[in-house]
Amino acid sequence: MMLLKGAIFGVITILMTAARCEIAELLVEVGSTAVLPCMCRVSPCHPAAIIWSKDSKGTVWRKERSGLQFWGSRWSQRGNPRVQCLHSQFDKGDYSLQISSVTEKDAGLYTCRMELTKPAAEIQVMLRIIQVYASPPVPMWGEKVSVTCRVTPWPKDSSVRWRLNNSPFWPEEEFVNNGIGSTIEGKASERLAGNLTCVVGHNKKMLQASITLSVRGIIQPPKDNKVVYAAVGSPFLLPCVFSPGLIPTSTSWKKAETGDLLAFNDSRSFSGCDKSLEIKEVTMEDQGKYKCSGSIKGQRLTRTMQLVIAKIVQSKKKGSVMLTCQLTDASEVTEYEWVRMTYDVNGTKSAGPVLKGQTVVLEGNWQEWTCCFHGREGLLGNVTYQVHLTGGLSGQKSSASSRNTGTVIGLSALLIVLLLVLAQMYKNHQRKKRIFQYPALETIVHTISNEREERERSRVKN
Structure with missing residues (x-):
């Protein structure tokens, strides 16, 4: 057995x-x-x-x-x-x-x-299987939303971390880890908008899944306190664009410094969701903070922005022209570039050499210069200036030019006088030459001359 x-x-x-x-x-x-x-x-x-x-x-x-x-x-x-x-x-x-x-x-x-x-x-x-999803998929601004990271079947002893737009994200909203997934719950706002990534760690391995969360509301500017740039003398639209399909009511614009409501032409908007403010010609007084507001389903949505004005200042210095690119707020500017614009006989515009720096010193004649200012995320804006240097150099060069002009005029007058004298001498010579061509006439001339001399001598003796 x-x-x-x-x-x-x-x-x-x-x-x-x-x-x-x-x-x-x-x-x-x-x-x-x-x-x-x-x-x-x-x-x-x-x-x-x-x-x-x-x-x-x-x-x-x-x-x-x-x-x-x-x-x-x-x-x-x-x-x-x-x-x-x-x-x-x-x-x-x-x-x-x-x-x-x-x-x-x-x-x-x-x-x-x-x-x-x-x-x-x-x-x-x-x-x-790991997945990330939002409920509702496209929430309205201020609406309750939940973003869930779920793994099926959920691995034991695993960890979950969240990232927003490739940066670590620690939710201030309610954060739930319920054993089958990880969920963020809160109100839809720009804080939750963007690329949300769930990173799951298990058995020394990491896996991630992402979702792009879009919040319906004001999409342009994409966030509060956005800085926009405009050039002096040019037309400009202060942006205020709602999500497609959203048509706000009671739209208004207000300037923060004065608190006054601004005149807003609502009939300019053809789509119904674009409530941008039109400035026909920008001046230095237009700088400052603005607020756009509109109501959607009884909820008031607002967006604030700052308008920065750019201009080019010209000054003369020792036979050259100095151009300076000035902004009412240059805190976000990291680099200035100057581009010379030229036009051919057909009016075709082309870009010339590029100069660096906020201020440039120029010599010669130009048609047009554009100052482009850049920030960390790329081009912020530009402003163009028409330059006319002819006759606008320093006083020393103008004086020299005047002296040269006087010298030329004097020499021209002297040459004319010499030409007139030579012409008269030539005419006298030609007249005498015509008389001596006839001998009889020559004898009469000599006889008359001798008689005149005899009379003169007789008068002297008497």
Whole structure:
């Protein structure tokens, strides 16, 4: 009897050792592709009969030694199977199962059975699905909203951390960890808007899933105290745009410094959700803080913003022109760039060399210069200035120019006088030349001349 029990125990032990069973774990995001590993570690591995099953409830995928393949009835989507094993990897003993577009229902325990010899080898894989979702998906500003991070099935001894727009996020709202997931509950606001990421740590591995939470309300500007920039003398729209489909009532604009309501032309808005304030020509007095307000379903939504005015100041210095880019608030500016704009005969505009700095010193003639000011997130705005340098240099150069002009005028007058004298001399010479051409006339001229001399001498003697 004892020998029989010992033999039975030995056979069970051998069978349990022969039937190798390995367990793996996989955590993927809902909607992605999951690759469940199944590697054969004996040789040869091909051809082999492979059976993939889930929770011992049915076959997912099966391959006979002959190469024929079969799929479970629920593992196809519109006639196309969602699971497959790559034929090119069979010779390497790789029978990993690929599941595309995984859903929460795909979570569970999978078994890969490789029938090579008896007993068959089995590998088990626990597939966990992580997802993040919001309820409601697109909440209204001030409406109650919950954001949930859930893993199916939930792993024990796991940790959860949240990130908002790639920065650590510690919710001030109600935070719940209930053993099946992690949930943030609160009122929809710009604090919760953006890319929310749930990071789950389990067995020294990290996996994350994200959701972009959009809050319906005022979308432009995207947050309070947004700084906008305008150039002196140009038209400008102070932005106040509501989410598509939201048509606010009782819209108003107010300037914070004075508290006065501003004239608002509501008929300018064609879509109904754009309530921006039009400034036809910006002046320095327009700088300051503004507030836009509108009512949606009895709830008053507001957005504040600061308008910064930019202008270019010109000054002359020693034969050159100095341009300075000035802003009423330059706290967000990190860099200034100057671009020369030129026009060809067809009026085509093109950009020339770029200069750096808030102030530049220019020499020569130009058409137009544009000052572009940048911040940490890129271009903030620009302002353009028309420069006319001709006749506008320093007094020393103007004096020299006047002296040169006087010298040229004097020389021109002298040359004209010389030309007139030469012309008169030439005319006298030509007249004498015409007289001496006739001898008789010449004799008469000499006789008259001699008689005149005789009379003169007689008058002297008397």
